[in-house]
Every structure is written in structure tokens, then in C-alpha cells.
Amino acid sequence: MGKEVAPKGQASEPNSAETSAGAFSFRENSITRRLSSVNRQNVNTLEDSGVLGITSRLQSPLGVGASSPVSPSERALAARVERYALQAAARALLPGEWVAQCHRAVVVGRNSVDVMRAAQTSRVYFANLFTCGSVWSCPVCRARITEQRRMELREAFHCGSAYHTTLVTVTLQHRHDDALRGLLGMLRTGWSQTKAGKGWQVIKQRHDLVGYVTALEVTHGENGWHPHLHVLMVGKRELPTSERELLRDVLVDRFGGYVHALGGYVSEYHGVEVSEPGAASEYVAKWGIEEELTRGASKCGAGRGPVQLLRDFLQGDERAGGLYQEYAAALKGRRQLSWSRGLRALLGLGEEVTDGDAAAETVAEGDVLLAAIPLAGWQVILAAGERGALLCAASLGAESLRLWLAERGIVPAAL
Secondary structure (H helix, E strand, O other): OOOOOOOOOOOOOOOOHHHOHHHHHHHHHHHHHHOOOOOHHHOOOEOOOOOOEEOOOEOOOOOOOOOOOOOHHHHHHHHHHHHHHHHHHHHHHOOOOHHHOOOOOEOOOOOEEEEEEOOOOOOEEEEOEOOOOOOOOOHHHHHHHHHHHHHHHHHHOOOOOOOEEEEEEEEOOOOOOOOHHHHHHHHHHHHHHHOOHHHHHHHHHHHOEEEEEEEEEEEEEOOEEEEEEEEEEEEOOOOOHHHHHHHHHHHHHHHHHHHHHOOOOOOOOOOEEEOOOOHHHHHHHHOOOHHHHHHOOEOOEOOEOHHHHHHHHHOOOHHHHHHHHHHHHHHOOOOOEEEOOOHHHHOOOOOOOOHHHHHOOOOOOOOEEEEEEEHHHHHHHHHHOOHHHHHHHHHOOHHHHHHHHHHOOOOOOOO
């Protein structure tokens, strides 16, 4: 694949041999493989350079002891550091995609990478960096985009809302050797046809439905790829058991029939699930939280999600890397969460924020500049794979950050 040109106003490929996809990625991967974790269940991978170990206790590169209590802010920081390591793995696997430059390349026209501290939350972050805005390929952008979508869901279906939600899950039969792209195409076409025509209007009127929100999820397990849709059916009233059963039967017939015409198969027993009352509220409350993202677990069955595939790749599982490449290619351009026409306005939500805007770091009024790192200094940090370690140093304050930078021969333009 040829070198891509960055969109207007964004960054071009960093001009450094150290940022070569091949050399850089293999170095990070080999370092990560050499280091072991204490408690893998609690997300125990390492930041890019191995300076920071993420175990059940957070240890900073500046010597915060492992016996210190782990606060919510420390756990959040540990998760962000891990995302940089996972992003480095994604960069190795997808060198021709924008994720390879995300949070690495500097926005055109800027001469420094600014380390900022948010005034309201004390969260430290980087400004002036390019963000790819990919919810599927990039662990860093995925976390920010998913958080934005989760907040919208909670706002839409808060306690006391005038509308009721019913959780419907749809999937299709798959084998271990089925290609993900083909399964996704069949799932999407079959479900789109299910929601079309007079038959769908009859379903809506019968159950007093006013719209729906659809979330696409994909995992990989023993039986191969498992794409599925979680659909929040929004209506004027709560559906009794008899109506939920009728809705399920009708959807099995319609969805199953359309998928069959496409050459696929929908199980009469497992292809469509209409959950009990309260399941939709629980799903809204949990959708997109870090625990579900990192476990890669699905309500339709256990399997590895994209984050776990990257973790396993960093631990030497080359097949997981190949699966991630297939996942990223098949999901590219698809929407993670979609709203039926007019539903957002009905629920009092504003215009939907794009993935790119949701992923971008924005400097808010009152945020504090901790350091402006010159471009040459930023290349040193990239070459060493220390973006996560830099965040940890900055979280301890401006003086700790200054000392950390000085150890690497980097003199910030401002402190």
C-alpha cells in the first residue's frame, strides 16, 4: 500500500526512521513479551517501553510504591497507558491505516506536543496530536468514542423517561471458517430487510414502537466469528410477556427468512432473543464500560473482542494478530451505534457527534499547560515507546514531569 496523504488540517507521516511500522512495532512487541504480569485478570500488560507495569497495583515510573491504594483515577490512568500499548500493537498490524499515526503524528502547523491537565478532572492529556477517530481499529479512539455514545444512551433512557425499551438481540449461524466480512454483510442485509416494508410497520403499530437504537458487536470464539446486533426497541409502553414472545416469533420468521434467501441460517432458538423487562436498562447502564470492552465478552456468548485479540497478540499469539487484521478490515466504515430516523429528536438529544469529534482531545478553558514538548523531544519519546510513561509522570505534577523529561535530555519550551 502506498503512503497516504493526511486530510487537510491533520498530520502527515512523522519523518523519522524510528517510527517505521516494522522496526518500531517489533521492538515494542519483543519488550512486552519479555515481561510478565502478576494478575492477568486485572489487565496486566505493560506500557510501550516497559517502564510502567500495570498489575493489580499501579506503579509509576517515578517510584510510587506498589503498596499504595489504587484509586479510581489511578485505575483510569492505568487503562489509558495500556491503550497506548494496545495501539502500538494495532500500529504493527495495520501500518497502512490511520491508526498507525494516531496520537503520534503532530497536527500540521504545530511545533510542540502540549501536555495538559484538565481543570475540572485533573486528567492529563496530550494536545496537538492527530487522532484517527477509528472506533474499530484504534483502542485509544475507541475508548473515547464509546464513552461519548454511552453518555448519550444514558441521557436518552434515564430513569423517569416517558418511553420504554425492550432489548432484542439478533445473530446468525456461523462456522469457524466463515469470513467475517461475509457474515457482517449477511447480518446487515438481513436485518435491514427485516425493518423494511409494510410488515415492519405492522410490527411497530402492534407494539407501539417509536424507534430503535442498534449496536454492532463482534467477538471471536471456538466457532469462529460471532457478529451480532443488540437492538433497543423504544416504545410507548412496556411489553408484556405475550407480546415479547410474539415479537420474537415474528422476528425469527422475518429475519430468518431474509438470511436464508442470502444463503445463511438463523437458529429458531438462538437467532433472536427478546429479553425480559429490565434487561434493556441494565444493558444501557453497562454498554461501553471498560470492563466489557476489555473482556471482549458478549451477552450472546463468550469470545475474544478486539481488545483481547490485541492483548493476546502482544503475548505472542500471532493468530490473534491475523484475526485483528481481518476484524479491522471487515468493520472499517461501519457504525458502532446507530439511531433510527427521528428518534434522537424525539428523545430530546442534539445532533449526533461524529466519531472523529468524539475521539479528538479538546483543550478546555482553564486547562493547565504542564509542558510544551519540542518535536525533536517528542520523537525521542516515540522512539522509546514512552507515551504512557510520560502520562504517568505528568499525573504527578509539573515538577515530576520536568525531572522525567530532563532524564531523557528533553527541555520543554514551557513549564
